[in-house]
Amino acid sequence: MPTEPRIDAYIARQADFARPILLHIRALMHAASPDIGEALKWSMPFFTYRDQNLANMAAFKGHAAFGFWHDKVGRAGASDDAMGQFGRLTALSDLPPDDEIAALISQAIALIDAGDRPRTGPKAPKSPLPVPxxxxxxxxxxxxxxxxxxxxxxxxxxxxxxxxxxxxxxxxxxxxxxxxxxxxxxxxxxxxxxxxx
Incomplete structure (x- = not known):
């Protein structure tokens, strides 16, 4: 599927540390299936499959983030200190090995193919933070x-x-x-x- 020009622009305007992370994630997504599309939703790059959200990524001032949309796609030791399941990404080395990400992409695609709907249950509440x-x-x-x-x-x-x-x-x-x-x-x-x- 063709790439989304707005995502090209999104990646181009991110910080030097974030661009390689976002480009690498994008390449992994497209290598996994020719049926994965792109969209810009909520001002963030999303990857879609069969018109459903598959995953999304974003860059912030000090970190990037990446995660799968389906709540059943998980990984051992998933971090909750940032959006997605991969924690705060500040370098390519913060990502797990490519084959692990590819397996998660396949899992997410299989869930969509099976008709399994994401976000089916309530999220566990986060513990309150102390007020400074x-x-x-x-x-x-x-x-x-x-x-x-x-x-x-x-x-x-x-x-x-x-x-x-x-x-x-x-x-x-x-x-x-x-x-x-x-x-x-x-x-x-x-x-x-x-x-x-």
Whole structure:
């Protein structure tokens, strides 16, 4: 199947560390079957098979991610510290051997061929993250933000905590805390720009 030009553009604009990872994953997907197609969904590259989502990949500021769409496609030692089953990918060496990925692709294709539907059961809830002390203090100092924060579901709380905990410097952390408190006071989740109303 032809490649998707928007995915070419997506890969081209990623960081130097991410491009080889994304290109390698793409090559493995297409080597597995001539029937694997490409699409850009939710601003990320997806691989499709028989008009169903097979896998997706993405690049972020400090890591890339890759995962299979079907919840029954798994691997021993799968990481949950990033989107997908392969954890935070920062170099090609972070990926498992090609034959392991090829076997997972075959497993995902076989599930689709068998008519097995993905995402059939509820996801196990993630354990809550601790609220960083400086963030808790800033929330307490803003009554509007504190009220909204108290009503947030666990996922929105986790999104903000991860964002603040992942800051590399104190200055970045403080900037994120100030931005978070302002957004929360307005009733906005961390990813409010992408939420459908």
């Amino acid at each position: 002390p400086a963030f808790a203090t800033a929330l307490a100092a803003n009554p509007a933000a504190a009220t909204v924060w108290a009503a947030f579901p666990p996922g929105k709380i986790r999104d903000y905590c991860e964002w603040i905990i992942d800051a590399k410097t104190d200055a970045t952390r403080d900037k994120r805390i100030a931005q978070a408190v302002a957004w929360i006071a307005e009733g906005k989740g961390r990813n409010w720009k992408y939420e459908t109303r």
